[in-house]
Amino acid sequence: MSKSETTAAAETLPPLTHIPAHIAIIMDGNGRWAKARGLNRAAGHRAGTENLRRVLSAVVEMGVPILTIYAFSTENWERPRSEVRVLLGLIERVLDTETEELARNGVRIRHIGRISGLPTRVVNKIRQAEAMTRYNERLVLNVAFNYGGRAEIVDAIRAIINEGLDPDEITEDTVSAHLTTGGLPDPDLIIRTGGDQRLSNFMIWQAAYAELYITPIFWPDFDREELHKAILAFGHRQRRFGRVESDEA
Numbered sequence: 001m002s003k004s005e006t007t008a009a010a011e012t013l014p015p016l017t018h019i020p021a022h023i024a025i026i027m028d029g030n031g032r033w034a035k036a037r038g039l040n041r042a043a044g045h046r047a048g049t050e051n052l053r054r055v056l057s058a059v060v061e062m063g064v065p066i067l068t069i070y071a072f073s074t075e076n077w078e079r080p081r082s083e084v085r086v087l088l089g090l091i092e093r094v095l096d097t098e099t100e101e102l103a104r105n106g107v108r109i110r111h112i113g114r115i116s117g118l119p120t121r122v123v124n125k126i127r128q129a130e131a132m133t134r135y136n137e138r139l140v141l142n143v144a145f146n147y148g149g150r151a152e153i154v155d156a157i158r159a160i161i162n163e164g165l166d167p168d169e170i171t172e173d174t175v176s177a178h179l180t181t182g183g184l185p186d187p188d189l190i191i192r193t194g195g196d197q198r199l200s201n202f203m204i205w206q207a208a209y210a211e212l213y214i215t216p217i218f219w220p221d222f223d224r225e226e227l228h229k230a231i232l233a234f235g236h237r238q239r240r241f242g243r244v245e246s247d248e249a
Contacts, residue, residue, distance in 0.1 A: 029194030029218030106138025
């Protein structure tokens, strides 16, 4: 779609009146997208990576301050070795080719997940990207790579124990502060592409009161218009956080 076509399409969409402070995306469907086109899974992952650039641009333009993307789970190591190599190669390529532009556009890159188990060269590039962008404030981009929600909670518990806190001093805020997203608000909206209706071990502590938006659209086809639809749907939700409205009491 050309720039003029994109602008025209955007003008036909209803205006967004409620922008989430934090959106998290489970980017699913790369393999099925490729299979439907007679391509291998690697081609699907490459298409998904290309789409991330477009979605990031839309997120920045829409004024979303925090975005978390689920790029590689702790369970993904169980996939075929060839596919794991492709995924590791893609994160390296993205860090090599996109970090400078993201830095210029005011994006701060943060890695969430376990460093242990990742190749040293990947760790070094993650750290370099974090250092290069650490003072940016336009968008915080959390890249969940080698990430699992249960592993994150285990690591938080270990950190709390190591600090020697008395059990009676431990609160929900204590646990939240020791997660890899410590200091950031929980996601308001979690988007899952590809149609599956589960969290897949993603931000299971932080998602307690997130609004879920599940679309059958595979990740490589999840474009600016689809993101707009998701945020528009979020704006129509009533978020009660376990409470009831006064007229429902």
